[in-house]
Amino acid sequence: MNGEPVIEVVDLVRKFGDRAVIDNISLKIHRGETLVIMGGSGCGKSTLLRHIIGSMRPTSGSVKIFGEEITAMNEREIGNVRKRFGMLFQSGALLASLTVGENVALPLLQHTRKTPEEIDEIVEQKLKMVGLSGFENLKPSEISGGMKKRVGLARALALDPELLFSDEPTSGLDPIMTAVVDQLTLKLTHGAHMTAVVVTHDMTSAFRIATRMIMLGHGSIVAQGTPDEIRTSPNPEVQQFINGEADGPIPLNLSQDEHVDLQHVKPRPCVAARNRFHHKHG
Numbered sequence: 001m002n003g004e005p006v007i008e009v010v011d012l013v014r015k016f017g018d019r020a021v022i023d024n025i026s027l028k029i030h031r032g033e034t035l036v037i038m039g040g041s042g043c044g045k046s047t048l049l050r051h052i053i054g055s056m057r058p059t060s061g062s063v064k065i066f067g068e069e070i071t072a073m074n075e076r077e078i079g080n081v082r083k084r085f086g087m088l089f090q091s092g093a094l095l096a097s098l099t100v101g102e103n104v105a106l107p108l109l110q111h112t113r114k115t116p117e118e119i120d121e122i123v124e125q126k127l128k129m130v131g132l133s134g135f136e137n138l139k140p141s142e143i144s145g146g147m148k149k150r151v152g153l154a155r156a157l158a159l160d161p162e163l164l165f166s167d168e169p170t171s172g173l174d175p176i177m178t179a180v181v182d183q184l185t186l187k188l189t190h191g192a193h194m195t196a197v198v199v200t201h202d203m204t205s206a207f208r209i210a211t212r213m214i215m216l217g218h219g220s221i222v223a224q225g226t227p228d229e230i231r232t233s234p235n236p237e238v239q240q241f242i243n244g245e246a247d248g249p250i251p252l253n254l255s256q257d258e259h260v261d262l263q264h265v266k267p268r269p270c271v272a273a274r275n276r277f278h279h280k281h282g
């Protein structure tokens with residue numbers, strides 16, 4: 001790999017209370033790569049992405065995107081870097097009051113001076129890419145979960161980003177739509193030299209798109225390598241994860257240690273929910 005990495009993370013640490021959710025992670029991503037990040041639920045994948053895009057500040061460590069240190073930037077400076085990347089959030093994060101088309105148009109309105117006609121044309125083209133032509137005027141509440149996900153992807157691609165972050169882009173999609181989204185990622189990384197960082201639990205999709213894979217566990221990198229290296233990894237945690245086995249070295253739940261570490265969270269009896277519920281509905 002030649003040239004400067006598009007993303008360089010060095011010794012990243014993020015603690016919540018006493019618990020390091022990101023525990024000294026370093027990684028580099030080069031142009032045109034598709035890095036797949038995997039790992040059990042709650043291991044810190046979304047938190048890692050949030051630090052890379054600058055929406056969370058680390059406890060310590062460095063994050064460079066396009067060679068620029070973003071951990072010390074203010075909102076305006078980060079805003080300038082954000083124009084160059086797209087982000088598909090795990091929850092979709094569509095604005096409920098806007099139509100599908102308006103959601104996709106949002107980054108174009110915020111970051112460009114394009115005319116309404118130009119914006120309409122781009123919105124139509126991006127929705128077509130994700131198989132949603134003609135859905136412009138529906139509200140997010142009027143489309144399915146998988147469709148919302150694809151609208152989120154269309155919005156993330158609105159500015160033709162050099163860099164795409166996707167947090168679970170294919171969860172909730174049927175196998176055919178998953179293949180459509182994967183092919184889109186491949187086309188953009190191969191054809192347009194886009195760089196992609198994709199968090200996914202979908203192993204079919206992961207092995208289809210990855211040029212490199214990282215498995216996280218307990219806030220650190222458990223394993224990394226090419227898809228072939230990961231497939232043949234001797235690490236039992238990796239094998240348990242990629243083969244989806246219930247029994248293995250990865251525990252089902254938070255360990256007792258991690259429960260102890262959660263003590264910074266203020267306890268509230270679960271019955272408090274009953275009072276809130278009655279207050280709202282009764």
Ligand SMILES: Nc1ncnc2c1ncn2[C@@H]1O[C@H](COP(=O)(O)OP(=O)(O)OP(=O)(O)O)[C@@H](O)[C@H]1O
Nearest residue numbers: 016017021039040041042043044045046047048090
């Ligand atoms: N703002 C926060 N305050 C306190 N703890 C947090 C915060 N954000 C995340 N965490 C904790 O960090 C851990 C990792 O969360 P994260 O959302 O990164 O997991 P994940 O790997 O993306 O999981 P999933 O696969 O379920 O999406 C969890 O234990 C979570 O409770």
Ligand SMILES: [Mg+2]
Nearest residue numbers: 045046090167
């Ligand atoms: Mg997550």
